Amino acid sequence: KEKMFVITVMEDVVKIHPNNFRKEVQTIEDELEKKYAGKILLNVGLCVGLHDIISTGDAFVYLGEGSSHMQVKFRLVVFKPFVGEVLTGKIKSCSSTSIQITLQFFDDITVEQNCLISPSYFNEKEKLWYWDYQENELYFELGEPIRFKIDNIVFNAPVSASTPFKPGGFEPQQQLPPMVIMASMREPGLGMTSWWA
Amino acid sequence: AKERKMKIITANAGMVTNYEVYSMVHSRPGSAEQGEDVRHFKSLVLAYLSTTPACTQTTQGVTDCIAALKKYNLTKAETVQIINIMPASEVDVHLVVEECAERLDTDACLDLAAEVNQLLYNGPPLSAEDNAASSDQMMMDTSESTTTTTTTSTAQLSET
Numbered sequence: 001k002e003k004m005f006v007i008t009v010m011e012d013v014v015k016i017h018p019n020n021f022r023k024e025v026q027t028i029e030d031e032l033e034k035k036y037a038g039k040i041l042l043n044v045g046l047c048v049g050l051h052d053i054i055s056t057g058d059a060f061v062y063l064g065e066g067s068s069h070m071q072v073k074f075r076l077v078v079f080k081p082f083v084g085e086v087l088t089g090k091i092k093s094c095s096s097t098s099i100q101i102t103l104q105f106f107d108d109i110t111v112e113q114n115c116l117i118s119p120s121y122f123n124e125k126e127k128l129w130y131w132d133y134q135e136n137e138l139y140f141e142l143g144e145p146i147r148f149k150i151d152n153i154v155f156n157a158p159v160s161a162s163t164p165f166k167p168g169g170f171e172p173q174q175q176l177p178p179m180v181i182m183a184s185m186r187e188p189g190l191g192m193t194s195w196w197a
Numbered sequence: 198a199k200e201r202k203m204k205i206i207t208a209n210a211g212m213v214t215n216y217e218v219y220s221m222v223h224s225r226p227g228s229a230e231q232g233e234d235v236r237h238f239k240s241l242v243l244a245y246l247s248t249t250p251a252c253t254q255t256t257q258g259v260t261d262c263i264a265a266l267k268k269y270n271l272t273k274a275e276t277v278q279i280i281n282i283m284p285a286s287e288v289d290v291h292l293v294v295e296e297c298a299e300r301l302d303t304d305a306c307l308d309l310a311a312e313v314n315q316l317l318y319n320g321p322p323l324s325a326e327d328n329a330a331s332s333d334q335m336m337m338d339t340s341e342s343t344t345t346t347t348t349t350s351t352a353q354l355s356e357t
Contacts, residue, residue, distance in 0.1 A: 004215065004277075004278075004281065005212070005213045005214075005215065005217075005218045006209050006210070006211065006212055006213065007209075007210040007211045007212075007213060008205065008207065008208055008209070008210060009205075009206040009207040009210045010203070010204065010205055010206060011202075011203075011204040011206055012202060012203045012204070013202040013203075030228065030230045030231050033225070033227065033231045033235050034231050034232055034235060037227070037231070037234075037235045037238055037239060038234060038235060038238035038239075041205070043208075044205065044208050048218060048221075048222065048239075048242055049221065049222060049225055049227075049235075049239060050225065051221060071202075073206070075210065077213060077218055077221060080209070082274065084295075085278065086278070086282065086292050086293060088248075088249070088282075103245050104241045104242075104244050104245045105238060105241035105242040105244075105245050145248070147292075149292075187292070188288055188291075189288040189289060189291070189292045190292070196286075196288065
């Protein structure tokens with residue numbers, strides 16, 4: 001069973017410019033952080049950063065180029081929550097059909113209306129959801145801590161940039177976020193942490 | 198041509214607690230060389246983890262807690278989650294432990310919550326002098342050998 005943060009073992013080739021030949025290790029670390037930190041590895045998760053370098057292999061210098069290309073084996077820390085995991089975040093926004101939650105470093109968490117604690121209603125005027133509990137209207141407040149359970153994680157491969165020409169004009173390509181978390185708040189203990197304090 | 202050389206050797210080589218991630222990002226917060234994007238992203242991770250119990254934990258506390266939790270027969274995932282959320286009540290324990298009612302009665306849940314809170318040091322957040330190397334040892338201890346060796350020759354990297 002996985003966990004919120006996991007270790008992923010990777011292999012990649014790092015290019016080292018002749019100027020940096022004397023500080024190889026630092027350059028390798030910098031290049032790996034630049035390439036992976038904050039990026040999503042499809043079907044794996046969101047890379048937080050380099051954990052450590054396991055080993056380096058042969059370095060090749062290509063004809064016409066002064067830089068060396070070095071094979072590196074390393075470990076990354078990756079944000080990959082598991083289905084069923086309980087996390088705490090903050091509400092980013094609400095619509096009549098869903099609530100968007102953020103963890104600050106990761107934003108694409110959606111709770112659909114049928115995944116809210118029952119019965120919940122959308123206040124059209126305030127544009128906020130509330131839980132109708134024993135005659136009380138407990139509001140899902142923006143920016144306050146909220147606990148949710150992960151139902152599903154969806155990875156979306158990037159859509160290719162070339163769109164076939166459509167008569168009547170081009171249609172803008174809607175890029176889906178590469179990683180989307182679907183969550184729910186249906187059991188006791190989930191929802192605004194202030195309700196259960 | 199370079200993208201083809203990026204390979205995932207093991208997608209899931211072990212679990213790490215929020216505390217270990219907090220330590221790691223704290224000691225590698227990004228540098229000017231790595232670019233503002235990396236630094237900004239890591240600061241957001243730190244900001245998030247600072248709102249969780251992880252930022253007040255210590256290596257010793259987490260190690261002691263893992264040992265103390267063995268008697269409750271939790272899975273590795275449940276153990277790590279308990280440490281991450283530091284349950285304050287029976288409800289919190291039920292949220293994390295599957296089929297809790299069958300495995301832990303009320304007294305056991307309350308004892309578990311009390312023990313975890315007592316062992317996990319609630320002090321000031323990590324200082325710059327803290328040793329990230331010790332968290333490396335801890336990661337090895339809590340990792341499960343779920344080595345799903347997926348040697349994908351074309352891994353895909355996307356922007357968030």
